[in-house]
Amino acid sequence: MTTSPFPSMDLKATVMLLALAAVWGGSFFFAEVALREVPPLTITLQRVFWAVPILVVLVRIKGIAIPRAPRVWGAYLVMGALNNAIPFSLIFWGQTQIDAGLASILNGTTAMFAAVVAGLLLKDEPLTARKIVGAALGLVGVAFIMGPRVLTGFDPSNLAQLAILGAALSYAFAGVWGKLSLAGQPPLMNALGMVTGSTLLMIPIVFIVDGPPRLDLSVATWGALLGVAALSTALAYLLYFAILARAGAANLLLVTLLIPPFAIGLGVMFLGEQMEAEAWIGFAIIALGFSVTDGRLFARLRGRRARQARQS
Numbered sequence: 668m669t670t671s672p673f674p675s676m677d678l679k680a681t682v683m684l685l686a687l688a689a690v691w692g693g694s695f696f697f698a699e700v701a702l703r704e705v706p707p708l709t710i711t712l713q714r715v716f717w718a719v720p721i722l723v724v725l726v727r728i729k730g731i732a733i734p735r736a737p738r739v740w741g742a743y744l745v746m747g748a749l750n751n752a753i754p755f756s757l758i759f760w761g762q763t764q765i766d767a768g769l770a771s772i773l774n775g776t777t778a779m780f781a782a783v784v785a786g787l788l789l790k791d792e793p794l795t796a797r798k799i800v801g802a803a804l805g806l807v808g809v810a811f812i813m814g815p816r817v818l819t820g821f822d823p824s825n826l827a828q829l830a831i832l833g834a835a836l837s838y839a840f841a842g843v844w845g846k847l848s849l850a851g852q853p854p855l856m857n858a859l860g861m862v863t864g865s866t867l868l869m870i871p872i873v874f875i876v877d878g879p880p881r882l883d884l885s886v887a888t889w890g891a892l893l894g895v896a897a898l899s900t901a902l903a904y905l906l907y908f909a910i911l912a913r914a915g916a917a918n919l920l921l922v923t924l925l926i927p928p929f930a931i932g933l934g935v936m937f938l939g940e941q942m943e944a945e946a947w948i949g950f951a952i953i954a955l956g957f958s959v960t961d962g963r964l965f966a967r968l969r970g971r972r973a974r975q976a977r978q979s
Contacts, residue, residue: 676914676918677913677914679913680910680913680914680918683906683909683910683913684910684914684918684919684921684922684925685925686906687903687906687907687910687922688922688925688926688928688929689929690898690899690902690903690906691899691903691922691926691929692771692925692926692927692928692929692930692932692933693894693895693898693899693929693930693933694714694895694899694900694903695758695762695767695768695770695771695774695930695933695934696767696891696930696933696934696937696938697891697892697894697895697898697899698710698758698759698762698767698891698895699762699766699767699934699938700887700888700890700891700938701713701888701891701892701895702759702762702763703888704881704884704885704888705880705881705884705888705892706876706877707756707759707760707762707763708756708759708760708869708872708873708876708877709873709877709880709881710755710759710892710895711751711752711755711756711759711865711869711873712866712869712870712872712873712880713880713892713895713896714751714755714892714895714896714899714900715747715751715752715755715862715865715866715869715896715900716866716869716896717892717893717896717897718862718896718897718900718901719859719862719863719866721896721897721901722855722858722859722862722901722904723859725855725859725901725905726855726856726859729855731853731855731856732856733856733859734852734856734860739849739852739860740860740864742844742848742849742860743849743857743860743861743863743864744864744867744868745844745848745864746841746844746845746848746849746857746860746861746864747860747861747862747863747864747865747866747867747868748864748865748868749837749838749840749841749844750837750838750841750845750861750865751861751862751864751865752865752868752869752872753833753834753837754833754834754835754837754838754841755834755865756869757830757831757833757834757837758770758774758830758831758834760827760830761773761827761828761830761831761834762827763827764824764826764827765824765827765828765831766934766938766940766942767930767931767933767934767938767940768927768930768931768934768935768940768942768946769812769828769942769946770827770831770930771926771927771929771930771931772812772927772931772946772949772950772953773809773812773828773831773832773835774831774834774835774926774927775835775923775924775926775927775950775953775954775957776805776806776808776809776832776835776953777835777838777839777923778805778920778923778957778960778961779801779802779804779805779806779953779956779957779960780802780805780835780836780838780839781838781839781842782794782798782801782802782960783798783799783802783839784836784839784840784842784843785839785842785843785846786798788843789843789846789847797959797960797962798960800956800959801956801957801958801959801960801961802956802960803956804952804953804955804956804959805952805953805956805957805960806956807952807956808948808949808950808951808952808953808954808955808956809828809832809949809953811945811948811949811952812828812945812946812949812950813825813828814945845857854908854911855904855905855908858904858908862900907919910922920957920961921961923957924954924957927950
């Protein structure tokens with residue numbers, strides 16, 4: 668009897684996965700609301716700044732020791748840049764030109780980028796033919812979304828889509844960096860160290876580029892900023908690590924496919940956004956690429972065929 672390499676998803680893990688997709692999908696919605704009054708770099712700062720005290724309280728409650736080694740905090744600074752400061756800023760700027768739903772779909776290429784980057788840089792995660800095919804399908808999906816107009820002339824929306832892809836690539840490098848540099852640290856401490864590092868990076872950048880953050884914002888904008896910090900960052904990391912411990916990394920990656928429907932749904936219901944057919948087709952191709960990269964769907968199909976062959 669063979670066992671599946673993928674841990675099973677029980678009801679609690681499934682509910683947590685859907686909740687994680689909702690709060691991460693909500694980050695695109697919250698950003699769309701906040702961008703009406705707040706520039707992209709300042710939204711990035713607000714997102715990580717307000718997440719710090721929330722995570723400090725959680726780390727203290729759980730009795731996790733805060734590391735003092737400069738090497739660890741240097742690693743947190745790099746992680747904060749790769750996993751927060753760079754991708755958040757690129758995504759929020761991208762959303763000044765394209766809708767939240769489309770941004771979330773393009774962000775779904777993260778899993779393919781992660782497989783390729785890990786395959787090139789990590790010895791224990793080789794770049795297999797399956798991962799290459801999955802990444803290629805992901806790029807086909809992106810090309811379908813962007814269309815031939817990307818080659819015919821400059822369009823700010825094209826640059827915005829490239830910015831989202833740059834964010835996905837930054838997330839991929841963050842995954843490799845975290846595995847190489849932070850493997851021995853408690854996951855919740857890694858979350859706190861990362862948002863602290865990104866806050867320290869973003870403060871001088873925001874003051875130089877945008878000036879001091881405004882406080883005379885509307886209630887809706889403050890709600891969006893607190894939502895993206897408390898729900899889409901602090902709560903998201905709690906769910907992330909809980910799912911990782913309960914169901915494993917392979918099942919956790921399913922969130923990549925669940926985020927766009929939540930982001931698109933919120934955009935349609937509250938912002939009046941509409942997705943073109945090309946975006947939905949591109950999402951389907953990207954989802955297929957993820958399925959190839961992930962491998963479990965095809966493994967189950969092979970297992971079903973094998974059982975049918977034994978029964979016949």
